[in-house]
Amino acid sequence: MPNLIFITHPEVAIDPAVPVPHWALSPTGRSRMEAFARHPIVRTVEAVACSNERKARDGAEILAAHRALPIIVDPELGENDRSATGYIAPPEFWEVVDAFFADPTRSIRGWERAVDAQARIVRAVTRIAEDRAVDGDMAVVSHGGVGSLLFAHLSGAPDARPYAQPHSGGGASSASIGRA
Numbered sequence: 818m819p820n821l822i823f824i825t826h827p828e829v830a831i832d833p834a835v836p837v838p839h840w841a842l843s844p845t846g847r848s849r850m851e852a853f854a855r856h857p858i859v860r861t862v863e864a865v866a867c868s869n870e871r872k873a874r875d876g877a878e879i880l881a882a883h884r885a886l887p888i889i890v891d892p893e894l895g896e897n898d899r900s901a902t903g904y905i906a907p908p909e910f911w912e913v914v915d916a917f918f919a920d921p922t923r924s925i926r927g928w929e930r931a932v933d934a935q936a937r938i939v940r941a942v943t944r945i946a947e948d949r950a951v952d953g954d955m956a957v958v959s960h961g962g963v964g965s966l967l968f969a970h971l972s973g974a975p976d977a978r979p980y981a982q983p984h985s986g987g988g989a990s991s992a993s994i995g996r997a
Contacts, residue, residue, distance in 0.1 A: 820954040821946050822858065824880070825961045825982065826850075826872045833904040838895070842875040850876045854883040862886065863953035866945050868894035868960065877958040893941035896960035897934040901927025914962070918978035931977065935966035942967060 827846035842850065866889040867877035881888050905913060913925055921931035942957060961982040969977035
């Protein structure tokens, strides 16, 4: 049975004047994704899926370029919708993130509810795993918040916050591997 490798995008170039979904990977993020693309686990990947946010697309393009792989762009792989607030500077941003995870059935400052983001990412990953056009391993490049929600769902955990990435500067890539 093939693996599905879920990868969160690495560091981004934070620009408060640019909408968050349009942020690109930073030079550090690009370098980290290049290093990951050379990892032996990627040798068996036959397709790459990503959200339609630029930082995830940048990561997917780097990963796919190493093996001349197709990329599937799926908007349902996007991060939790934070468009109601746009950019929020730390440390306030991390306070809002903590509230997002702490009360998953409530919209925090107009953000997409955690339960809705979780249902969306689970639905997207399930659909990709079931409907893929390749028989081998597949990589999904997405985001830390929804990745935490996905991991909590797959683990049967009621709280996703313990699985969230540490408070950092705009991404910190990680990967989880599971049977598709």
